[in-house]
Amino acid sequence: MWRLVLVLLLVLSAPLRAQTMADHVVAPYALGPQLTEEGVWSLLNSGGGEAGYVFETGPLAPLPGFSGQPINMLVMMDLEGTFIDVRLLAHNEPIFVSGLGEAPLRQFLAQYRGHSIHEALVVGSPYGAGQGSELVYLDGVTKATASVRIAHESILAASLDVARERMQGLKAGPPPRPDPGHDEVLDWDALLEQGLARRLQVTNAEVEAGFAGTRWAGADPEARADPEGLYLDLLAVDLGPPSIARAVLAPETLAELARQSEVAPDDEFILLVEAGRHGLVGPDFIRNTAPDLLGAAQDGLPLALRDADILAELHPDLPAPWQEAVRMVLRLDRRLGFDPTREWQLLLRAERQHGMFQPETGSTELALAMQLPERFFLAATGSAPRPPWLEAIEARRADLLVLGAGLLLLFGLLARQSRLAAHPRYGAIRLAVLAAVIGFVGYWGQGQLSIVTPLAVIRGLAQGGGLAVLLYDPFSLMIWAAAILGLVIWGRGLFCGWLCPYGAMQEFAHHAGRRLGLPEWRPAPSFARAALWSGPIALVGLIATAFLAPGHAETVAEIEPFKTAITTHFVRPWPYVLWAGGWLALSMVWFKGYCRSLCPLGALMRAGDVLRLRRWIPRRAECGSPCQLCRVRCRYDAIAPKGQIRYSECFQCLDCVTIHDDARQCVPLILAARGRARKEAA
Structure with a gap:
């Protein structure tokens, strides 16, 4: 009996798919062999050849939603990293369980079809002059922006994990985290000498060369007037390690960064200071969104940049030109595969417009290589993340x-x-x-x-x-x-x-x-x-x-x-x-x-x-014959006429137990007490 109980306990504690993976793969595709323990399967075409991969986001990227549980989605992706389909499998997001229903979420997921993981996919809408941006915008869901963003990040994290391992042969391990115990005294000169602060200077002439041979060549009067002038003078600092953050931020901004790190412990914050003409963002940029002129990539795959909505004040020891420059703090999510100890690229787009009426926008890309030494981070030992x-x-x-x-x-x-x-x-x-x-x-x-x-x-x-x-x-x-x-x-x-x-x-x-x-x-x-x-x-x-x-x-x-x-x-x-x-x-x-x-x-x-x-409810020989008190008072009708308890219908209210043990209610006890009283009186 106890073995049966144990089996039932194990069964009910075992999470089972509502449908098998094969149920979701339909013609012209078929499910191939399982490739990893995390549930990545091969996707076959109608001829039996390998066409891509199919996987669930839950096991690969269990980012918790508002319910505390991940939004589990099925992703079908071809060998080049293009999304074939994204479907909702299971979720408990309150806004979609009630109120809006699941239809808006399913419509949002349908937008991924035909897009690639090599594109800079963001949730939101393009603003103003950003129509030439390389960002690909996915329309969100009104009143459910946060839940949709969680779903989006889960899809990206799982897809990039599969792409790194299956397409590039890179086994993704747990991302390194800044070591809060690493204390190192750094000043401005040390930051530059050690490459902890990276600087990128680009002249107007160099940007002009990027537009050579296009309709946007020569479209910048200021560049023509001053070819050697600086179009971009950028300082970039990874603020993840506390020692580096203390060296470049004023105390008030450092405290704000610490508060945000407590709320989002998986975010890596990046400080950008720009003293040239680029300006970092377009004129219609909205804070806390993806900046349309900035991007990031690692291992040839895009990283999702977002504004951290921090108005940064710099450490007073930094040179005066930087104190007067445009400042911005961005965030990168380490859960999406970002590793600050390996080289990655900060990408900036230089945009120009051609034409007076409904002008066409073109862009050229500028890149700055970024990387921090491993000494600032807790080493990822390769131990598997917690299930x-x-x-x-x-x-x-x-x-x-x-x-x-x-x-x-x-x-x-x-x-x-x-x-x-x-x-x-x-x-x-x-x-x-x-x-x-x-x-x-x-x-x-x-x-x-x-x-x-x-x-x-x-x-x-x-x-x-x-x-x-x-x-x-x-x-x-x-x-x-x-x-x-x-x-x-x-x-x-x-x-x-x-x-x-x-x-x-x-x-x-x-x-x-x-x-x-x-x-x-x-x-x-x-x-x-x-x-x-x-x-x-x-x-x-x-x-x-x-x-x-x-x-x-x-x-x-x-x-x-x-x-x-x-x-x-x-x-x-x-x-x-x-x-x-x-x-x-x-x-x-x-x-x-x-x-x-x-x-x-x-x-x-x-x-x-x-x-x-x-049988745990006490009974007497008189229960049911002749006494019917418990049966009459049982509101569940869980007592048979002969006094037996129908345990399958008993709700354990204990009313019959109260009657059974109460000498003032139980008829057999009352009769027994009267009999003893008569004997004593005699």
Whole structure:
């Protein structure tokens, strides 16, 4: 029996793909062999030849979204690095779960088709005169800019990782991070001598040579008037190492940089100071966006530059010309494959326009090689990065500790159910626990269990699905483990009676009905027994849909009101709200009507009663014959006429335990006490 329990625990803790990789690859392509342990597969053409690669972003670039979980997408890329397709697989981003829906996100992902990883892809819109820029803009999603940017960075990180390893033979390891313990005294002269500050000077004549033979040749009057004048006089400094940042920044800017580094610890900040004509950005540049005149590349692949929105003040020891120059701080994300200890190029575009009406814009590129010594960084020893499930646990460590403590307390209370049920304040204790379940487990922790999870497990096992998503939600997995352990010890009652947020909401709704004086409806036994079949029928229907029509499985799963009531806080279209709210309204007169009838998860829990090891509710010979008090008062109809407990229908409310041990309520105890009193009187 314990082996069976262990197997179930492992199954429910194993993240399985909603669909196998082969399900997503359609003609004229076919899925080839798996190339890496991280889930990179070969993509074959109709003739069986290698056409590219297919992979999920989740295992390769698990950048957490607002839900704390990565947005998992499937990427198909040809051998040259051009995107064939990008599809959404799984996510929990609140703005797309409710409100906007998934359609805008899927439309955003469709923009990648035909673009290449060799292009400078950014999320946003071109502004003003930037129409000649080499940046490729992907339209974002209004009200979801941050979530879309996370998805974009996940796609870039995973795609560049595959490109480096498969196309260039470079095995990407964990990026080096600045060593906060490395303390080195540096001044301006040391920065220049050691190449820690790089300078690029370009004359007007050199820029003119870049436009030679084009329609933009000679289009710059200032360059013609002063060929030897400086078009670009650039100072570039990587601010990642604290020793270098202290040498070039004023204390106020240094403090601002430290604050931003705490918020974005994976960002490498780059200081640019420009004393020539270039100016770094166009006239319509908007802060905190990708600058249209600047770019970066490493290993022949572009890096995503963004403005850090820091108004930099320089260290007073820097020469006066730099103090008066244009200053800008950019950021590069090390998670996207950027390694500051290997050579990379800072790219600047010199732009010119030709024509008076709707002028055409042309550009030539200027490059500055950048690289920092390894002594400033914690060496990347090649040890593998922490797996995504470990990152997920770390991200929710505080919540998991609170949940673990709460579960231990609940198990401790229920282990002494006789003492708990006899406590004079038991009713208040139970309502306090249920309120915590709604607030912390449900709304805060998003730990409402759903039938969708075991369906994914069953379908994944049947179709040979691999590991993918579920371990990104350790909070729910801890509740699953507690629910399964509860099945073994007590039956379904631990989860259905104590840990289900929507079940707790129904119980509070019933209490509200009593306070409002509404009548309590107790259906006839024949109806109640018939209603019990609706849950198993719904469960069978869901399983059939998952296998026969998987595209409709998510829609059919809306038979559960949990997503509307808990996940989206009732912020959904009115039919969903009416469904979830209607069951709560019905619970005001019919105690936990949804739990006792249509709930497919409850039906699965009832089937799980086979795991229960013991009958833990105390019974007497008189229970059921002649005494019927417990059965009459049981609002779940979980006691048979002969007094046996139907554990598969018991929600562990402990009302019958209270009656059993109370000499003022239990009829056998009352009769026994009267008999003793008569004997003593005689």
